Amino acid sequence: MSPFNRKLLIITVILAAIMELIDTSIVNVALTYMSGNLGSTLEDTAWVITSYAIANVIIIPMTSFLTNKLGRRNYYIGSVILFILCSLMCGQAHSISELVIFRFLQGLGGGALLSVSAAVVYELFPKEKLGTASALFGIGIFIGPTIGPTLGGYITENYSWPWIFYINVPIGILVAVSCYFLLPESKVKTRVGKVDWLGIGLLTVGISSLQTVLERGQTEDWFATNYIIVLTVTAILSLTGFVICELRVDNPVVDLRVLKSKSLKVAAILTFITGMGMFTSIFLTPVVAQRLLGFTPSQSGLLLLPGAIIAVFALIISGKMLQRGVSPVLIILFGFLCFIYFNWSMSTMSLETPAIDITLRLIFRALGMALLTMPLSSLAVSSLEAKDMPQGTALNNMMRQLGGSFGISIINTYSARRTASHRVDLISNVTASNPLTTDRINGYTAYFQHKGSSMLDAHQKAMKLIDMTIVKQSTLMSYLDSFLLIGLLFALALPLLLFVIKRSKANTANVIVSDH
Structure with missing residues (x-):
């Protein structure tokens, strides 16, 4: 060529x-x-x-x-x-x-x-x-x-x-x-060899059921809905049968035997967590920007642009470091620390946080992704034989997708419940005995009266405005809690690196199929 x-x-x-x-x-x-x-x-x-x-x-x-x-x-x-x-x-x-x-x-x-x-x-x-x-x-x-x-x-x-x-x-x-x-x-x-039709069927049914439960569980109030219960049982039985089947047949469609590799197992778990961070951040950030800060979809996307540009150079540097023998474990460590800082900083936002501050915080997300993309793939295949590398990296990529599905599902459930909890806490302070509340209601009422509303209508509008403020604030607080939760999951996963710390140098040959 x-x-x-x-x-x-x-x-x-x-x-x-x-x-x-x-x-x-x-x-x-x-x-x-x-x-x-x-x-x-x-x-x-x-x-x-x-x-x-x-x-x-x-x-x-x-x-x-x-x-x-x-x-x-x-x-x-x-x-x-x-x-x-x-x-x-x-x-x-x-x-x-x-x-x-x-x-x-x-x-x-x-x-x-x-x-x-x-x-x-x-x-x-x-x-x-x-x-x-x-x-x-x-x-x-x-x-x-x-x-x-x-x-x-x-x-x-x-x-x-x-x-x-x-x-x-x-x-x-x-x-x-x-x-x-x-x-x-x-x-x-x-x-x-012979096509593993049973394995294909069990995988298709199991993953389809699991993904549907993860994607639709919160909307359908989880196990209060019959079809979610049926699909959960179906997913458990199908995936259990799939694992048993793939470990017994000679030509499995997915060779789970590669998971004997300690490096692949650790990399798969870390990739799962990375998938959660990647997909939840790309989900939460536009939601906060559009629903709470009043950004358009295009403006929300522009918040991510500077980080994406910087990440291009970080990706090149990361590749050069791997090529020169720097341990992927060390690069992964810094990638996780960037994600932890990003999620912590996002959890300190307010409704007055300017766009430039959000953009600067998103740069750490971009750096985290740049430092994790290749080293995790390299770590996943670092102890596999050449014939097992495609299967190992395919499993690793699947874990990223599953991590994203689990992450969004968890965040949807968690944020909905935290919103309700924060709303109860905030409403408990809106009482007639609270002078701050009384002053705020009186101020809003006077404003609407000045605009031509009657006393009764002005008071109703004031109360509605108070309620809208509570909803907006409780929603923001729930999203901040969600960022903090994801950051905590990244921190809890860090000790797993101790199990592969001895692999001090990346196997350059393995990088060939690192994302296959």
Whole structure:
């Protein structure tokens, strides 16, 4: 392959990975528009997000198996075509059921765009430049989910929500055509035996049930709803059966035996926590900015931009450090400390916190992501044999997605309950015997009387304004508690690094497949 074609292929597959990652969050800001246009409730429309997440989590651990079974070139190009067609059909959907079905199929196609793209990038770089390869692909992993809400908000505000999906079509066509002419078959050939249909079925049912429970549990009041109970039992039985099945068959669709590696087990747990921090921060920050501080979707996205730019350079530095033999454990430690500081600082916000302060705090989030992306992947495969690396990294990537689902579910439940608790505490201080409350009500009443309201109407408006203030303040306090909770989880996970502290140097060869 000529140097020009090599560079073109690298740009192509990184672009495909970014496109897939953007789609994990681009629809978040458009749910209200979709709901009104398709005549569905907001809860039903949320399945547009849920179905994509379910498909991603199902397909990611199966990527290694499918690549070996179908051939990397066929599987990748086929996945791109599936992604394009389903993106087009999502934009053409006339009902919420159609949109959810095509969104699920889009997620199945998107699974390969992340995992296989990484393998291609690492394969095309010489060994002495693997740190650069990791940094380039890490940029895509970081930027994709970060700019998703901003891009989605801009498109929705200036055009219409179907263009969130249509934008994938021209990009996807370019990727498919480029890969058709440039993408070679994998250099690593692995013989695949009998298809593990039972394992595929149990994984699909188990992950689908678990993801649905996580995504919809809070909305449905958890176990007060029958179908949540049924899906919980189904998830437990299916995933238990899946583990037993995969440990007994000769050709498992997901080889769980790789979890014998202590480094992979520790990396998987830390990646799970990182996924929680990554997805909850990208969820909470726009919510606080838009609902409480009055920012538009585009303005909320701009808060993340400076951090994303700085993270690009941090990713390159992180890759260089790994290449020079710096322990991934040390880099991970600093990454976790950045996340801990970010969450603690966000937990001290107020309704008067200026945008510049929020932006500065988000830089630490960006640095944390930059310092964790490659070292965690490197640690995950550091003690695996070459044949086990694709499976190990696929499992590690799945843990990131599951961490995000668990994190958002936990935060939704936790913030809702903390909001109720803070509201009770604040209302208990709003009494006739409290002079501050009396002065505030009298001041509001006088203001509304001055605007032409009667005494009774002015008093009612004053009380309503007090209630709105309490709701806003209790909501803010619940989100601050949520940031603090995530920071605490990061702090509690730090001692796990002691179990792998002896691995003082990154195995450079392992970085080749660090994100496959």
